[in-house]
Amino acid sequence: MSTQWLSDEQQEIRDLVRTLARERVAPRAADIDKGGEFPWDMVELLREQELFGLPFDEEYGGTGTGALMVLVAIEEISKVCATTGLLLAVQELGSLGLKLAGTEEQKARYLPRLASGEWLCAYALTEPGSGSDSAAMRSEARREGREYVLNGSKRFITNAGVAHLYTVFAKTDPDGGHGGISAFVVEADSPGFEVGRIEPKMGIKGSTTGEVFFNDCRVPAENLLGEEGEGFAIAMRVLDRSRPGIGAQGLGLAQGATDYALEYARSREAFGRPIAEHQLIGGMLADMETKCEAARGLLYRCGQMIDDGVDGPELTKISAIAKLFCTDVAMEVTTNAVQVLGGYGYMQEYPVERMMRDAKITQIYEGTNQIQRLVIAREMLRETRSFLLAGVG
Numbered sequence: 001m002s003t004q005w006l007s008d009e010q011q012e013i014r015d016l017v018r019t020l021a022r023e024r025v026a027p028r029a030a031d032i033d034k035g036g037e038f039p040w041d042m043v044e045l046l047r048e049q050e051l052f053g054l055p056f057d058e059e060y061g062g063t064g065t066g067a068l069m070v071l072v073a074i075e076e077i078s079k080v081c082a083t084t085g086l087l088l089a090v091q092e093l094g095s096l097g098l099k100l101a102g103t104e105e106q107k108a109r110y111l112p113r114l115a116s117g118e119w120l121c122a123y124a125l126t127e128p129g130s131g132s133d134s135a136a137m138r139s140e141a142r143r144e145g146r147e148y149v150l151n152g153s154k155r156f157i158t159n160a161g162v163a164h165l166y167t168v169f170a171k172t173d174p175d176g177g178h179g180g181i182s183a184f185v186v187e188a189d190s191p192g193f194e195v196g197r198i199e200p201k202m203g204i205k206g207s208t209t210g211e212v213f214f215n216d217c218r219v220p221a222e223n224l225l226g227e228e229g230e231g232f233a234i235a236m237r238v239l240d241r242s243r244p245g246i247g248a249q250g251l252g253l254a255q256g257a258t259d260y261a262l263e264y265a266r267s268r269e270a271f272g273r274p275i276a277e278h279q280l281i282g283g284m285l286a287d288m289e290t291k292c293e294a295a296r297g298l299l300y301r302c303g304q305m306i307d308d309g310v311d312g313p314e315l316t317k318i319s320a321i322a323k324l325f326c327t328d329v330a331m332e333v334t335t336n337a338v339q340v341l342g343g344y345g346y347m348q349e350y351p352v353e354r355m356m357r358d359a360k361i362t363q364i365y366e367g368t369n370q371i372q373r374l375v376i377a378r379e380m381l382r383e384t385r386s387f388l389l390a391g392v393g
């Protein structure tokens with residue numbers, strides 16, 4: 001498996017995470033899925049092993065090891081348990097608003113608690129009436145003296161009920177379109193903040209997905225992130241950096257399913273030989289591995305670009321490409337892993353059916369894959385490509 005993308009230090013950290021995932025996370029994965037309970041023991045494990053520090057700079061108590069390293073860690077954990085991999089991805093998603101737009105004071109107040117994992121966080125953009133079209137949100141925030149008063153609700157929020165801190169988007173100018181949206185840090189114990197229903201769902205069952213309500217919810221004015229009206233731009237800049245994390249979750253699922261299917265195909269016999277020696281199965285395994293390798297090349301390149309400081313439209317495009325490709329690979333490869341195992345693949349006793357159910361969400365959240373295609377096409381249309389058509393006609 002490709003290692004040339006990673007420095008010696010990165011490979012060392014990856015190997016530690018891989019071992020931890022295999023020894024401590026994998027044995028819990030099936031029970032987390034069956035029980036559907038939020039895995040506090042996995043939170044404790046990530047805290048203990050200082051893995052929540054991966055997305056944070058050293059000055060705020062993090063490891064300062066960069067974006068690519070976070071992707072590698074999410075991939076390694078998601079190979080065995082996508083719910084646990086998501087814990088790390090959402091710690092990044094929920095904190096990126098602070099990292100990108102927070103003042104020094106805001107960062108110093110919150111980031112160390114997130115880097116240690118003492119606090120979990122969440123990102124609250126989606127509402128009952130606005131998902132893909134997030135600017136159609138209805139939640140509002142109005143300034144009253146030294147506070148903002150928030151009213152409205154958010155739906156499908158990962159870590160609802162377990163997060164201590166929510167990055168929340170609401171309209172400070174309801175008629176202002178995209179430019180009327182602002183971003184806030186809302187602590188879970190703010191007056192008027194409430195958690196609603198936690199949704200039962202198809203996969204990533206240990207992760208909480210729920211509603212949150214703001215009923216005259218009061219937050220100090222200093223919890224505004226950036227300036228009023230900058231919220232939509234902040235939300236999109238966050239997604240440019242967090243979408244690769246979902247790609248990493250998808251890649252982990254795909255590689256985990258490929259590895260499992262390979263082992264199974266070596267030992268399961270049909271027509272007098274291991275099924276891996278039947279060419280149609282061998283061909284499927286080869287395609288699965290090829291897709292994982294291609295996805296990894298793309299994802300790691302995207303992580304490296306973030307670490308190299310690439311920003312703006314170039315980042316928007318590559319992060320959408322990486323999320324799209326890795327998560328489509330996740331769905332296809334996990335489905336094929338079930339096929340390789342035949343009837344056993346369909347049984348809950350084997351992990352590939354869980355992986356297939358878990359893979360589906362990666363094509364939906366942080367922007368559906370239709371939305372990724374729209375983003376990529378929009379960026380392509382903005383680029384100038386001065387060849388081919390020159391001189392035609």
Ligand SMILES: Cc1cc2nc3c(=O)[nH]c(=O)nc-3n(C[C@H](O)[C@H](O)[C@H](O)COP(=O)(O)OP(=O)(O)OC[C@H]3O[C@@H](n4cnc5c(N)ncnc54)[C@H](O)[C@@H]3O)c2cc1C
Pocket residue numbers: 122123124125126130131132133155156157158159201209361364365366367368369370371374
């Ligand atoms: C388990 C889970 C966890 C989540 N976690 C979070 C979270 O932590 N924070 C958060 O803010 N949100 C979260 N979400 C919300 C998620 O990001 C949205 O569900 C997603 O963006 C799609 O929005 P929607 O469900 O409203 O679908 P809709 O926007 O209603 O879309 C429905 C369908 O129409 C398609 N569609 C919409 N517009 C277009 C278009 N212009 N062109 C082509 N096709 C289009 C979509 O691709 C989709 O297939 C989560 C969702 C789930 C299920």
